[in-house]
Amino acid sequence: MPPRHRTHLSLHLPRRSLKLGERTLVMGVLNVTPDSFSERGVYFDRRAAIARALEMEREGADLIDIGGESTRPGSLPVSPEEEIERTVPVIETLRSKGLRIPISIDTTKAAVAERALLVGAEIVNDVSGLRYDPALAAVVRKHRAAIVLMHIRGAPSTMQTIPPARQIIPSVRRGLLSSLQKALSAGIPKRRICLDPGIGFGKTLEQNFELIAHLHRLASLGFPLLVGPSRKSFLRKTLESSCGPLPMPGDALLQKQGLPVPEELLFGTAAAVTACILHGAHIVRVHDVRQMLPVVRIADQFLSL
Numbered sequence: 001m002p003p004r005h006r007t008h009l010s011l012h013l014p015r016r017s018l019k020l021g022e023r024t025l026v027m028g029v030l031n032v033t034p035d036s037f038s039e040r041g042v043y044f045d046r047r048a049a050i051a052r053a054l055e056m057e058r059e060g061a062d063l064i065d066i067g068g069e070s071t072r073p074g075s076l077p078v079s080p081e082e083e084i085e086r087t088v089p090v091i092e093t094l095r096s097k098g099l100r101i102p103i104s105i106d107t108t109k110a111a112v113a114e115r116a117l118l119v120g121a122e123i124v125n126d127v128s129g130l131r132y133d134p135a136l137a138a139v140v141r142k143h144r145a146a147i148v149l150m151h152i153r154g155a156p157s158t159m160q161t162i163p164p165a166r167q168i169i170p171s172v173r174r175g176l177l178s179s180l181q182k183a184l185s186a187g188i189p190k191r192r193i194c195l196d197p198g199i200g201f202g203k204t205l206e207q208n209f210e211l212i213a214h215l216h217r218l219a220s221l222g223f224p225l226l227v228g229p230s231r232k233s234f235l236r237k238t239l240e241s242s243c244g245p246l247p248m249p250g251d252a253l254l255q256k257q258g259l260p261v262p263e264e265l266l267f268g269t270a271a272a273v274t275a276c277i278l279h280g281a282h283i284v285r286v287h288d289v290r291q292m293l294p295v296v297r298i299a300d301q302f303l304s305l
Helices: 046-059 080-096 110-118 136-142 168-185 205-213 215-219 233-243 252-257 263-278 289-303
Strands: 009-012 017-020 025-031 063-067 103-106 123-126 146-150 193-196 283-286
Touching: 025 046, 025 289, 046 063, 046 080, 046 289, 063 080, 063 123, 080 103, 080 110, 103 110, 110 123, 110 136, 123 136, 136 146, 136 168, 146 168, 168 193, 168 205, 168 215, 205 215, 205 233, 205 263, 233 263, 263 283, 263 289, 283 289
Parallel strands: 025 063, 025 283, 063 103, 103 123, 123 146, 146 193
Antiparallel strands: 009 017
C-alpha cells in the first residue's frame, strides 16, 4: 500500500533549496529538438522555446526541464556541440528575461551540463543515471548542482528491443542504487540527489503501471522521487486498446481543435499523474502544465488527510 503521508525532504540547488513533500512540485518539459516524440519539434525554434518556458512559469510550473537531445525509442545521440547550441542560448535568454524558477538541463553529457550550469541551470537531469559519461558527476559536484538520477535499461536506441526485466521493481531498485553509489562516491552530497524510476525507458506496458503502483518501495531509499508519465506511449497504447487509434501531435484535427495532444491522452496523463502522487512522487514532470496543475492540487489534498 502507498504511504498515507509523503516523506518531507529537501533538494539543495546552487542558490536555493526546494522543499519537497508538503505539496507536489510540477516540472514543465521543454524539448528543443527537431524529433521530439511528444511535441513533434514545435519548440525547436528558439523563440518558440523561450516563449513556452515563460508561459509555463506563468501557468504555475515550479521548474523547467530543457533538453536538446531526443530520448524517444530508437533515437540516436547528437554531438555535445549540437546539444549546447540547442539549449544553452535558450537558458541564457530565459535568465536574462527574468525567469525565476529553477532550470534543469536534460543531458547525459558533462560538456553540455558544464555550459548549461554556467549560464543559469541548477539541476542536471541525467537519464543514464551516471552510466554514459564518467565526467558528468564531477561537473555536478563542482557547480554544487542537484542531479536527477534516472533508471534506464539499455539506451534510447535499444531500450524497446532488449528482453524485459523479469522483476521490474528489484531491477529498478538495483539500478538506482548503482547510480547512487556513483554519485556519492564522486562527492555529490545526498541532499543534492533526486531519483527517477524511468517510466517508459526499457519497461513493458505492464511494468510501467507496476512501477507507479509500487513507488513507495523506491521511496524507502530515502531520496526525493521525480516521475514523468506525461504523454508516454504506455498510456497511448492502453487507451488505443479501447478507444481506437489516437491522433499524433501535430495532426490537423488536433490543430483545428486547439489541442496539443488528443483529449484522451491528456486525461490518461492526468490519471497517471494522480497515481504517481498518491504513491509517493515529490515532483511530476509534465508537458501540459496548465492542464495538470489542478490534477496535482486535488491529488495533494488526499495526502494531506
